[in-house]
Amino acid sequence: MVEVRLEKITKKFGDFTAVNELTLTIKDGEFLVLLGPSGCGKTTTLRMISGLETPTSGKIWFGDRDVTYLPPKDRNISMVFQSYAVWPHMTVYDNIAFPLKIKKYPKEEIDKRVKWAAELLQIEELLDRYPAQLSGGQRQRVAVARAIVVEPDVLLMDEPLSNLDAKLRVMMRAEIKKLQEKLKVTTIYVTHDQVEAMTMGDRIAVMNKGQLLQVGPPVEVYSKPNSIFVATFIGAPEMNLMDVTVKETDKGIALEGEGFEILLPEDLGEFLKNYVNKTVVFGIRPEHMTVEGISEVLHVKRKAKIKGTVDFVEALGTDTIIHAKVGGKIIKIKIPGHVPIGLGRPVDIIIDLDNIHVFDKSTEKAII
Amino acid sequence: MNDKTRFMLKKLLLYSFLFTVVVWIVLPIIVSILYAFSSKLDYYDPQKVIPTHYTTQWVKTLLFTLGAWDGIKNSVIVAILTIIISFSLGIPAGYAIAKFIFPGKDTIKLSIIALRMFPIPVMAIPLVVLYIKLNLIDTLLGVALAHTAMALPFVVLITSSIFAGVSKELEEAAMVFGVTRLGAFFRITLPLALPGLAAAAMFTFVMSWNEVFVASILTLKNRTLPAQILSIMAGSSGGAAPPYYKFAAAFIMTLPAMIFIFFARKYLVSMWGITLK
Amino acid sequence: MKLRLPYLLLLPAVLYLVFFIGYPLVQALYLAFTQNGHFTLDNVRRTIGDPYFWQALKYTIALAVVIIPIQLFLALILAVVMNRTFKGKDLALYALIIPLTISDVAGGLIWYTMLTDAGFLNKLLLNLGLITQPIHFFGYEYRNMEFLAIVIEELWRATAIVFVIILAGLQMISKEYLEAAEVFGADYWTRMRKIVIPLLKPSIQSALIIRTLFAMQVFGVVWILAGRDIPVLAGEGFYQLTFIKDYGVASIYALTIAALSILLGAMYVKFLKAEYLEVRT
Known part of the structure; x- marks a missing residue:
C-alpha cells in the first residue's frame, strides 16, 4: 500500500501528445477513477503507472521511490485488463497462481493464497477449468482474483467492466468497490462510463485530450464542474447549455437569452460583474428544473421562471424527460416519476438558482 | 551500461x-x-566471383533449343486449366462452408483440411494406369486434373474464408430487395470477394507452376516447365547439361514466382495463415 | 430444397477429391499386392530385397530429422523478431517470404549455382584465400556433401513456410496476454516460455505436420542435386515407374510414403495436443 504521485508526466507518440504534463497524487488506499472519453490519454496514463509505457518526461513516485523507469516487475503492481487477458492455456488455478509462482512463493503459500482469492471472488468451484469454459463474468472474476492475489501496492484497472452486459456490470461495480474497501489497496480505475466513476470512485480525475481537467470527490465534480467539458461529460441527460448575455438591470445582474431572462440573486450576480454586456455560457442540469403545476417535488429556495412549450416527452417510467422549446433552443427537464403532459402545451419552467452554472465563452472555464 | x-x-x-x-x-x-x-x-575464370561479361546465349538455348519455351507454354496452360477447374469446383464448396450451417459441416471441413496434406506421389503413381486407359496420359488436361486434386482443398479453404469475410447482411439486404440468392451471390458477394479470389488464383497458379512430381510422371512429350527442366538437368553426376544451363533454368523458373509474390505480397501471410491453420 | 443446397454445393468438390484420392489408393493396393488378378507378396519381396529401398527410407527420414528441428528453431526466432515493429519491416518480410514461391527444383538449381566447383561459394572462398582447393559438393564420392547441400537448400527454401505459420499464430496472440504476464512480474524469457510457446503450440503443431509430410515426399531438390546418389522414397518410386516400369514396386513406394505420413501425422496430433483447445462447455 502506497501513495502514487505523478509529476508533470508527458507521453508523446511521434508528434501526437497522448498525455500532457499531468500532475496528480493518488492517496494511500484511495480508489481513484480516471474518467474521460476514448483517446483522452487515461489508458496511457495507467500504462505509465504500470510500467508498460515510459513517460517522455516527468516522474512517477510510489511513496518515496522513483519508479519512472522501472519495468513492471519491479513495481509490485497488479492490473485487470479490458479483455481480462486470462491466459487460455492455463487453468483458473494456474492463472491466479501465476504472479505468485513468478515471485517464487512456496507451494503451500501459493495454494493458500489462491484459495483465499478464489473465495473472495466466489470462484472456488471453477479452479480446475480452462478459460474457454467460463462466461465473460467468470473470466472477469478470475482476472480480479489474479490481480489481488499478490497483495499489490497498487491495483490498476483498465475499463474492466466494459465487456460485460449491463446487469452484470452493475453487480461487479458494487463487488469491486467492496473488495477494494476490504483490501484497502491503492486503486486506479480507468473508465469512460461516468456512472461507473460516480458510483465507485473516492475521487474522480476527469481527463480530455491528454489534459487533467478536474480532480475531486464525485459529488464535487458533479455539482461544481470547473469547465464545460466536465459539466457535460458527467450527468445524464447532459447539462443544458445556452449562450446568454450578461445584462445590468435596475434589479441587479440578469442573464438574457433567446426568449428568456433570468435575474440573478445578488451573491451570484457578483461573480459576473466583469462580464456585463458580454456573452457567457449558461448551464443548468435537467434535474435542477421542474415544470410549474406539474410537479412540486423540487423544493428550491431561490428560483427563476422562464417560459417554453413542450416539444417532446421521453417517458422512462422512473423519470420523465421533457424537451421544452425556449426561444429557438431545446431544453431538457428531468422530472421524477411519470408525468402526463401534452405536446405543444405552453409551460412555465422553474430553475433552481442554487444549481446554475455559468462558463466563460472563450476559456470554457467555470465562472459560477 | x-x-x-x-x-x-x-x-x-x-x-x-x-x-x-x-x-x-x-x-x-x-x-x-x-x-x-x-x-x-x-x-x-576462378578470379571472377561476380561475372563481368554477360550473354543471353544460355537462356536462349534453353528456351528454344532445349524446349523450355514449350515447357513454359504447357505450364501456363496446365496452371490456367487447374485454376478454372479447381475454382469452379471450389467456389461453391467454399461458399457453402462459409455461409451455411448444416449437419456434418465440421466433419467435411476437417476432412478437407486433412486432405490438403495428402502425399502427391501416392496419387500420381497409380493414376498412370487410369490415365493410360482413359487416353489422358501425356496430356495437359491430365496433369491439370491431378493438379486440381492437389489444389482443391486449398481453394475451398481460402474461398470459404474470403466469403466468410463478406458480411451476410449485405447479401440478405439484396435478397430483401427482390434478388434471388444466386443473383445476390453474383451481384454482391462475388464482386466484394474478387480481390481475395484473384490472390487465391495466383496462389493456385504458383502451386501448379512449381509442381514437378505429378507432371514428370504423367507426361513424356508434353512436359511442363519443371518436368522438362528436371529431365534435362537431373542428377549431379548424370546431369547432361553444362552448369550454365542449370543457372539459366533456375532463372526461368524463379522469375514468374517472384513477380507473383510482388503483386500478392499483401495477401501472402494471411493466406498462408488461413490455409495452414 | 433449402436444407439440401449446401450439400449440393459441396458435392462436386467432395466427389472430385474422393475420386482422385480414393481411386489411386485402391489402385495402389491393387498394383502392389496382385499379379494377374491373384494376391501376391512378390512386389513386397522385390522391394524390401532391394538395398535402395532401405537407403531411401533411411535418407528420407534422416533428411527430415536433420532439417525440421533447425527450421522450427530458425522460424521461431524469425517470427518473434518479425512480430515487432521496426523500420524496414515490410521489406524484410518480403525477402523472407520469397522462398515460399520457389519450387524445390528451382531451389536445387539455385543452390547448385552457389555450391558447384566453379560456383559462387567456392570462387569466393578461393579468392578470399580461405581455401586452396574448391570444396566438392557434388558427385557420388561426395555423398555426404550432397546431403549437406540438400539440407542447406531445404533450410533456405522451406523455412519460410514454418516461419509464416508461426508468425500468423504469433499475431493472433493478444498483446494483453503478454502485458498481463509482464505486469505480474514475468521477465522476457519467462513470458516466452510460459505464455508465447504454449499459446503457439497449435501453430507449431501444424507447421511440424506440414513440414514433415512434405519431407516424406521430398523429390525435386534431391533429384537435381544428387540424383540417385542419395535415394529417397519419392525418387525411387519415380525411378521404378519411369525407368524400370515396375508399377507394383512403385506403388509400394507410394504406399510407404502414405503410411509414414499417416503415422507421423497421428504422432504429432497425439503428442503435441493443446489441452486447452479441446475443452468446451
Whole structure:
C-alpha cells in the first residue's frame, strides 16, 4: 500500500501528445477513477503507472521511490485488463497462481493464497477449468482474483467492466468497490462510463485530450464542474447549455437569452460583474428544473421562471424527460416519476438558482 | 551500461541479425541470375566471383533449343486449366462452408483440411494406369486434373474464408430487395470477394507452376516447365547439361514466382495463415 | 430444397477429391499386392530385397530429422523478431517470404549455382584465400556433401513456410496476454516460455505436420542435386515407374510414403495436443 504521485508526466507518440504534463497524487488506499472519453490519454496514463509505457518526461513516485523507469516487475503492481487477458492455456488455478509462482512463493503459500482469492471472488468451484469454459463474468472474476492475489501496492484497472452486459456490470461495480474497501489497496480505475466513476470512485480525475481537467470527490465534480467539458461529460441527460448575455438591470445582474431572462440573486450576480454586456455560457442540469403545476417535488429556495412549450416527452417510467422549446433552443427537464403532459402545451419552467452554472465563452472555464 | 546504450545495442543486434537472414535468402537468387547470364569464360575464370561479361546465349538455348519455351507454354496452360477447374469446383464448396450451417459441416471441413496434406506421389503413381486407359496420359488436361486434386482443398479453404469475410447482411439486404440468392451471390458477394479470389488464383497458379512430381510422371512429350527442366538437368553426376544451363533454368523458373509474390505480397501471410491453420 | 443446397454445393468438390484420392489408393493396393488378378507378396519381396529401398527410407527420414528441428528453431526466432515493429519491416518480410514461391527444383538449381566447383561459394572462398582447393559438393564420392547441400537448400527454401505459420499464430496472440504476464512480474524469457510457446503450440503443431509430410515426399531438390546418389522414397518410386516400369514396386513406394505420413501425422496430433483447445462447455 502506497501513495502514487505523478509529476508533470508527458507521453508523446511521434508528434501526437497522448498525455500532457499531468500532475496528480493518488492517496494511500484511495480508489481513484480516471474518467474521460476514448483517446483522452487515461489508458496511457495507467500504462505509465504500470510500467508498460515510459513517460517522455516527468516522474512517477510510489511513496518515496522513483519508479519512472522501472519495468513492471519491479513495481509490485497488479492490473485487470479490458479483455481480462486470462491466459487460455492455463487453468483458473494456474492463472491466479501465476504472479505468485513468478515471485517464487512456496507451494503451500501459493495454494493458500489462491484459495483465499478464489473465495473472495466466489470462484472456488471453477479452479480446475480452462478459460474457454467460463462466461465473460467468470473470466472477469478470475482476472480480479489474479490481480489481488499478490497483495499489490497498487491495483490498476483498465475499463474492466466494459465487456460485460449491463446487469452484470452493475453487480461487479458494487463487488469491486467492496473488495477494494476490504483490501484497502491503492486503486486506479480507468473508465469512460461516468456512472461507473460516480458510483465507485473516492475521487474522480476527469481527463480530455491528454489534459487533467478536474480532480475531486464525485459529488464535487458533479455539482461544481470547473469547465464545460466536465459539466457535460458527467450527468445524464447532459447539462443544458445556452449562450446568454450578461445584462445590468435596475434589479441587479440578469442573464438574457433567446426568449428568456433570468435575474440573478445578488451573491451570484457578483461573480459576473466583469462580464456585463458580454456573452457567457449558461448551464443548468435537467434535474435542477421542474415544470410549474406539474410537479412540486423540487423544493428550491431561490428560483427563476422562464417560459417554453413542450416539444417532446421521453417517458422512462422512473423519470420523465421533457424537451421544452425556449426561444429557438431545446431544453431538457428531468422530472421524477411519470408525468402526463401534452405536446405543444405552453409551460412555465422553474430553475433552481442554487444549481446554475455559468462558463466563460472563450476559456470554457467555470465562472459560477 | 545505461539504458540508452543497451537499447542501441539491442537495435544493432536486431538489424544485423535481420540483415544476415535477408542476405542469406536474397544472395543465392541474385547470384543465380548473374550466373545465368554469365559468359562461359567468366564462369570458368576462378578470379571472377561476380561475372563481368554477360550473354543471353544460355537462356536462349534453353528456351528454344532445349524446349523450355514449350515447357513454359504447357505450364501456363496446365496452371490456367487447374485454376478454372479447381475454382469452379471450389467456389461453391467454399461458399457453402462459409455461409451455411448444416449437419456434418465440421466433419467435411476437417476432412478437407486433412486432405490438403495428402502425399502427391501416392496419387500420381497409380493414376498412370487410369490415365493410360482413359487416353489422358501425356496430356495437359491430365496433369491439370491431378493438379486440381492437389489444389482443391486449398481453394475451398481460402474461398470459404474470403466469403466468410463478406458480411451476410449485405447479401440478405439484396435478397430483401427482390434478388434471388444466386443473383445476390453474383451481384454482391462475388464482386466484394474478387480481390481475395484473384490472390487465391495466383496462389493456385504458383502451386501448379512449381509442381514437378505429378507432371514428370504423367507426361513424356508434353512436359511442363519443371518436368522438362528436371529431365534435362537431373542428377549431379548424370546431369547432361553444362552448369550454365542449370543457372539459366533456375532463372526461368524463379522469375514468374517472384513477380507473383510482388503483386500478392499483401495477401501472402494471411493466406498462408488461413490455409495452414 | 433449402436444407439440401449446401450439400449440393459441396458435392462436386467432395466427389472430385474422393475420386482422385480414393481411386489411386485402391489402385495402389491393387498394383502392389496382385499379379494377374491373384494376391501376391512378390512386389513386397522385390522391394524390401532391394538395398535402395532401405537407403531411401533411411535418407528420407534422416533428411527430415536433420532439417525440421533447425527450421522450427530458425522460424521461431524469425517470427518473434518479425512480430515487432521496426523500420524496414515490410521489406524484410518480403525477402523472407520469397522462398515460399520457389519450387524445390528451382531451389536445387539455385543452390547448385552457389555450391558447384566453379560456383559462387567456392570462387569466393578461393579468392578470399580461405581455401586452396574448391570444396566438392557434388558427385557420388561426395555423398555426404550432397546431403549437406540438400539440407542447406531445404533450410533456405522451406523455412519460410514454418516461419509464416508461426508468425500468423504469433499475431493472433493478444498483446494483453503478454502485458498481463509482464505486469505480474514475468521477465522476457519467462513470458516466452510460459505464455508465447504454449499459446503457439497449435501453430507449431501444424507447421511440424506440414513440414514433415512434405519431407516424406521430398523429390525435386534431391533429384537435381544428387540424383540417385542419395535415394529417397519419392525418387525411387519415380525411378521404378519411369525407368524400370515396375508399377507394383512403385506403388509400394507410394504406399510407404502414405503410411509414414499417416503415422507421423497421428504422432504429432497425439503428442503435441493443446489441452486447452479441446475443452468446451
